[in-house]
Amino acid sequence: MTRKGEQYDGAFDLESLESSLCSGDRRALARAITLIESKRADHQAQGTELLERLYPKSGHAFRLAVTGAPGVGKSTLIEALGLHLVDLGYRPAVLAIDPSSSNTGGALLGDKTRMEVLSRSESAFIRPSPSGDAVGGVAPRTREAMLLCEASGFDPIIVETVGVGQTETAVAELADSVLLLLAPGGGDELQGLKRGIVELADFVLINKADGRTKSTANILAADYSAALSILGRANDEERVQVQTCSALEGEGVAEAWRVIEQNMQYFVDSGERVMARANQARQWFWIEVKELLSSDIAQESALAIVMSELENDVAKGKLLPVVAARRLLKEYRAAHKLG
């Protein structure tokens, strides 16, 4: 017997998993995410099969990324927003990257998160994922987990990202819209955030507009609004809005959602979403080609050594990248000619 079906270690019954997941069963969804996050080869094959089956049922949800430095209140905001969405009749899914938990495969955390009230709602699904060795603050399988949530009928999908590393690219390849959360902090609101993240935001929300920080939050919002309108483009439709909220007290959350919804509507109506998603898919394709090539290579120790030597020599400036790339592909083909 396994705890909540999460630590099941054998093969998965895909047919039953698929039908339970599609009926909106949150435990089935959690197990499916565990499957796709598994590093076991048989699980990976099953995970891909499951994703392939469910892919036509995904893609209909709105995908919102919430980014911001640690301590600004991302979890509190997402919980407040999630509860508001449940009130409105939505079924939000939250995929939270948990930087504190690497290498647990996500399984040990189960449904235990910081968003306790939201996690008790039947209409919501919350999944903390280990950040692992993710490049870009998005867990390695967040994209796939998002598709599973969509197939399970959840909408919107809220992805919490840590806002460090090469987040901008990863987030842009994943979300329809990016919300940047800031909080008053004595002038270093952006400390630790990757450069470029501000410009990536579709919407800036200043948290902690409550108690002693209320006035500084308002000042920060006014400053940001002015700064963004100077740096922003002339096109009004692309102007980034700035609002304040108190995630703790639930103030300003409904107003924030209204802006997000408007942006989303424009994004859909203008046809931009179709284009953006086609581009994301194309990028994803080439990322997967790279990943598969790397993992094919990693599975053959001789080849793996060659690849790491080539990469090292390239990084040190000893070897021209195009020459290294040619050698890598040559070795790859040679290895598979024999195999």
Add this chain to the structure above:
Amino acid sequence: MTRKGEQYDGAFDLESLESSLCSGDRRALARAITLIESKRADHQAQGTELLERLYPKSGHAFRLAVTGAPGVGKSTLIEALGLHLVDLGYRPAVLAIDPSSSNTGGALLGDKTRMEVLSRSESAFIRPSPSGDAVGGVAPRTREAMLLCEASGFDPIIVETVGVGQTETAVAELADSVLLLLAPGGGDELQGLKRGIVELADFVLINKADGRTKSTANILAADYSAALSILGRANDEERVQVQTCSALEGEGVAEAWRVIEQNMQYFVDSGERVMARANQARQWFWIEVKELLSSDIAQESALAIVMSELENDVAKGKLLPVVAARRLLKEYRAAHKLG
């Protein structure tokens, strides 16, 4: 006989090309760039060989990207900056992407550019490149051309980019420092510029601080400076500076160079440049793997059709990217098993 040796259509004598290039011969350098920009298979092989030979001699120059919307005066500024650098004893090379000239292979343009005064200087090298089908406003072979300029003893290398498309990534993978050039334009200074480009800049220069636009240029500079300090990080060393100049009258160009030089010095002294270049090289490696894979595939018509179908299905959301990627690699291996 070929005009300036640029349209030479046979095989290149690599040994003599290499030694002339290394002695600083600008015609040899121009021919070498023509070689690496050539689409002919034999030229490409020779180009790679030449690059491989010269690679150890490259990498010592400072690499500056100059970006900005059309009409802000990029060419005028680069010419003024180049002349100032020549006065200081430098040997600057300018690689200018010319969006108006696609498919000429760079050969037809020769040394004819808009920077007429600078192009007459013995110490400078100017090379317009066709933007072709470049992704990111950087011509396909700009990176390689940069290495050739370095091996030929030019320093700094100034790369003019058009500031549209996915420039941010391409520029970040190429330059040590990014200068964003703006000019007063009635509130739409950033019109047409790719989002994110402002945050990517290490230094913002407001051009046309002369005549009737002088006061608006100064206001723009003050606004930008304020906006960037609000949006910028707290760390003083990373604060982006804003200055004004008149490229036309040569005013403020020496001052701009002083800031660029300081930034560069910090970048080198702090060890950041070594790390940044190692990352750039690693990224470049994987870009080349993708390029080679694509070109291997394109050379076999059956495979090329499969790839384009896979990419289309992925873009339309019909096919899971990981599945498409797996099929592509499978077909690739199968084709090379026979070949």
